[in-house]
Amino acid sequence: MSRKHKILVPEAREGLDRLKAEVMNVKDRENVKYEVADEKGISLQKGYNGNIKAKDAGEIGGSIGGNMVRELVKMAQKQMTKQR
Helix, strand or coil: CCCCCCCCCCHHHHHHHHHHEEEEHCCCCCHHHHHHHHCCCCCCCCCCCCCCCCCCCCHHHHHHCCCCCCCHHHHHHHHHHCCC
């Protein structure tokens, strides 16, 4: 089953990229996935990467997405406690 990762609100792209860089502790938003891949010892280049294993691609994206979700949950919890 193919999944397309399309942002439902295109205007949110910049904010999501900023959050991704912040959560992963990376200064350059454009290079987050490359730095994560490098830390994990996975060869990832700009452009075509059809030669890497799906498992490796999942490790890169999974760690980024998982950390982003954790941070979003913390932010929502903090917001909810402020509203009480």
